Amino acid sequence: MIKVKNISKAFNGTQVLNQISTVFDKGKTNLIIGQSGSGKTVFIKCLLGLIQTDSGYIEFDNKAFNSMSVKERSVLRQEVGMVFQGSALFDSMTVEENIMFPMQMLTNKEENEVRDRANMVIKRVNLINANEKYPDEISGGMKKRVAIARAIAMNPKYLFCDEPNSGLDPKTAILIDNLIQEITEEYNITTVINTHDMNSVMEIGEKIVFLQNGVKAWEGTKKDIFNTNNEAVSNFVYSSDLFKKVRKMYLKN
Amino acid sequence: MIQSVFGKFTKWKILKQLILIDIDVLIIGSLGIVSFISFFVGGVVSIQTALNLENPLLPKNLIAFATRQSVILEFAPTFISIIMAGKVGSYITSSLGTMRVTEQIDALEVMGINTYNYLIFPKIIALSLYPLVICASMFLGIFGGYIACVYGGWTSSGEFIEGIQLDFIPFHVTYAFIKTGFFSFVLATIPSFHGYYMTGGALEVGKASTISFVWTSVVIILLNYLLTQLLLT
Numbered sequence: 001m002i003k004v005k006n007i008s009k010a011f012n013g014t015q016v017l018n019q020i021s022t023v024f025d026k027g028k029t030n031l032i033i034g035q036s037g038s039g040k041t042v043f044i045k046c047l048l049g050l051i052q053t054d055s056g057y058i059e060f061d062n063k064a065f066n067s068m069s070v071k072e073r074s075v076l077r078q079e080v081g082m083v084f085q086g087s088a089l090f091d092s093m094t095v096e097e098n099i100m101f102p103m104q105m106l107t108n109k110e111e112n113e114v115r116d117r118a119n120m121v122i123k124r125v126n127l128i129n130a131n132e133k134y135p136d137e138i139s140g141g142m143k144k145r146v147a148i149a150r151a152i153a154m155n156p157k158y159l160f161c162d163e164p165n166s167g168l169d170p171k172t173a174i175l176i177d178n179l180i181q182e183i184t185e186e187y188n189i190t191t192v193i194n195t196h197d198m199n200s201v202m203e204i205g206e207k208i209v210f211l212q213n214g215v216k217a218w219e220g221t222k223k224d225i226f227n228t229n230n231e232a233v234s235n236f237v238y239s240s241d242l243f244k245k246v247r248k249m250y251l252k253n
Numbered sequence: 254m255i256q257s258v259f260g261k262f263t264k265w266k267i268l269k270q271l272i273l274i275d276i277d278v279l280i281i282g283s284l285g286i287v288s289f290i291s292f293f294v295g296g297v298v299s300i301q302t303a304l305n306l307e308n309p310l311l312p313k314n315l316i317a318f319a320t321r322q323s324v325i326l327e328f329a330p331t332f333i334s335i336i337m338a339g340k341v342g343s344y345i346t347s348s349l350g351t352m353r354v355t356e357q358i359d360a361l362e363v364m365g366i367n368t369y370n371y372l373i374f375p376k377i378i379a380l381s382l383y384p385l386v387i388c389a390s391m392f393l394g395i396f397g398g399y400i401a402c403v404y405g406g407w408t409s410s411g412e413f414i415e416g417i418q419l420d421f422i423p424f425h426v427t428y429a430f431i432k433t434g435f436f437s438f439v440l441a442t443i444p445s446f447h448g449y450y451m452t453g454g455a456l457e458v459g460k461a462s463t464i465s466f467v468w469t470s471v472v473i474i475l476l477n478y479l480l481t482q483l484l485l486t
Contacts, residue, residue, distance in 0.1 A: 050359055074261070077365030087430040102364050105267060160363075 001026045002047065002158065007056035009042055009214075016042045016213045019056070027188045029181050029204045031195055034106055034211035035236060040194045041085075043211065044162055047192065048082065049073060060158065078106050081151030081189075083180075084162040089135040089150075096122070096131040099150045106154065106199040121149040125179060141172040145179070152183055159184065161193040163201060173197060177204045198243055202223065210236065226250045256447055257369035258377065268375060275379035283386055286340060287333055289371075291324075291390040293425045294332075294357050295397030298323050303407040317398065317416025324394035330429045331477050335391045337383070338469035341409040342444035346465040348456040349448025358449070373445045383437035384430050385470055391429070394438060426486065443466040443469045 002024040009017040016039045024030040032040050042234065045051040047058060058065040060076060068076065089098050099118040103109055122131065125145040130138055138146070144164055151159055161180060165173035181204040184191040193200065201208060205222035208235045218233040225237055226235075226247055238247055262268070302319040349372060352358050361368045395417060402408045408416075447465035451457055 045359075048363055050362060077363055080363055082360065082363040084360060086355055088356040090357055090360075091355075105264065105364065105366055144301040225423045 001061055002192065003059040003062075003116075004047070005056070005057050005059075007043070007046055008054045009039075009046060009051065010054055013235070015214055017046065017053075020211070020214075020216045021032065021056075022216060022219060024190055024192050025207060026190045027185060028206040029184050029191045029193060031201060031205045032209050032211060033195060033201060033205075033236070036196065038211040039214040040196075040211055041162055044160055044192065044194045048080065048160060074158050078154060081154065081156035081159045083147045083151050083159070083164050085162045085166055086158045087135070087147040088107050089143060089146055091135055094132050094134055095127065095138065095146050098135070098146055099153050102150065102154050117153060118149075121153050124152070124183075125149045129229040140167050141169075141176065144168065144176050148176070148179060148183070152187065155187065155190055159189050159191040161191070161195075163195055163197075164193060165195070165197055171197060174199060174203060180204065198237055198240070201237065202246075212236075254373070254449070255442065257367065258373045260370060261367040263367065263371045263374075268371075268419070271371070271375035272378050276382060277373045278344070279376065280382050280386060281367060283337060283340060284389060287390050288393050289337070290331065290336060291329065291393040292397035292400075294328060295320060295324055295394030297403030298328070298394075299398030299402045300402075300405060300407065303402060312416075313412045314416030314419055315336065316402055316408055317413040318419045320398035321395055321403075321417050321421075322339075325391055325425055325429050329387050329390040329394055329469045330432045330436065331473065333387060334433070334473050335470050337386075337436075337440055338466050338473060340468045341440055342465050343462040345441070345444035346448040346451075346462045347458050349445060350451045350461045353449065353451055354454055354458060369449075372443070372449070376445060377438065377441040380437040380441040381434075383440065384433045387429065387433045391426075415451075428433050428480075431484060432477060432480050435476055439472050439476065440470060441456070443472060 004023070005021050007017055007020045008015070012203060016220065020043065032043060034040050042051060046053045053066075059078075063072075063076070065073070065076070089095075090101065091099065096115070096118055099121060100114050103114045103117060107114075121130075125148050127145050130142060130146070135143060135146070146163075148164070151161075159180070165176045165179060168176065177200050180191060180193065183189070193204075195201070202222055205225070207223065208218075208220060208225060209216060210218040210230075212232050216231045218228065220228065225233065228234060237243060263271075299316055299320040302316045303313075306313070306315060349358075352372070358368050359373070361371060399410075399413050402413050403410050444465045447461045447468070451461040453460075
């Protein structure tokens with residue numbers, strides 16, 4: 001579980017995050033949604049400590065992140081998996097090497113053990129015949145799978161995904177969403193996903209936090225989103241005709 | 254940044270590989286262009302010296318003397334370092350900058366890796382072998398002068414070799430290598446700083462490489478002046 005209390009962050013006098021408080025539950029896929037520029041990526045980077053917050057505090061399973069020493073943070077980060085928007089795979093390494101990398105760097109496991117674990121997660125994310133390929137030789141969807149495999153290779157307690165299905169076709173995007181949800185349940189991890197894809201919201205949004213101009217404007221589940229009276233979240237989620245019709249049908253039934 | 258570079262160390266097994274890769278790219282990969290430039294510039298220096306020695310009373314071995322002094326004192330340590338600021342410096346800045354833009358550095362940080370040590374330390378160690386490049390440059394510069402002079406008909410082989418040995422002060426070589434040691438550190442750290450801390454996209458990677466080259470060159474020139482004042486006067 002990750003608790004966030006009154007987080008604020010400003011860049012050059014512009015308030016990007018303003019007093020955000022929420023709780024991300026264990027074993028659930030927690031979604032942060034909002035328009036581009038609403039502060040989603042900054043928020044997720046603050047949670048990871050990649051950006052220092054101006055105020056507020058963060059707790060990872062009741063351990064205060066802000067007051068952790070560099071060493072403690074380093075240990076915590078070994079329990080964190082992250083899927084970046086652009087996958088952030090290491091260009092000079094093959095798919096297999098990318099997945100083996102965190103284990104080689106952070107554990108004292110034997111080479112065979114590391115390779116076996118890498119192959120296990122490769123199978124888990126359904127990557128076929130890609131072990132020896134380099135990131136520029138595989139498709140966008142495969143890159144996301146490699147990034148997910150690398151993120152879960154160390155058995156993380158927390159999984160962060162920054163727009164995991166951006167740039168993917170709808171079918172692959174849903175496959176990636178479902179894969180993340182399955183992994184979250186299977187490993188019982190706290191997953192935080194940053195997205196503006198409404199299919200993801202409807203598919204896997206067990207808890208949804210809506211950000212607007214750096215402020216938490218709404219939070220709830222995917223069921224709550226149909227009944228919400230919050231104008232900002234309705235305008236955002238039901239901006240397309242298709243979703244407007246879906247909502248009408250849902251409310252009718 | 255420097256403090257963090259020598260902070261939490263990466264596993265030796267991995268660090269060793271990174272150092273070897275950087276030696277291959279930064280040192281061995283530079284030998285070709287350094288050899289080519291040194292050989293021909295050495296030749297040009299000796300021809301120009303020969304052309305300016307109009308007085309028949311001046312011995313021909315002065316051509317080799319001037320070539321040796323120019324190459325050992327300035328050309329090899331300083332001007333090759335400026336060339337290296339362009340070749341090696343822009344490589345370091347652009348590779349780290351691209352890693353920053355594509356969030357690869359963030360990915361390393363999220364894993365709890367000391368990115369300064371992982372990315373910059375191997376470059377500092379690899380470039381500590383830079384004096385070997387300068388050693389090759391000195392040899393090839395003088396050899397280029399020899400070939401140009403002897404086969405161009407400006408001096409005889411004996412006169413040139415005599416000139417190389419004329420008034421030789423071993424400290425000049427020491428001075429050149431002391432300078433090279435400082436320059437190698439500058440070549441590793443300034444481009445790394447500009448690459449590591451860059452923000453933006455592809456265009457900014459290009460800008461960072463240019464800025465890095467300018468600052469590395471400026472620091473090398475200023476350091477050259479300072480060290481010359483301290484060591485030779």
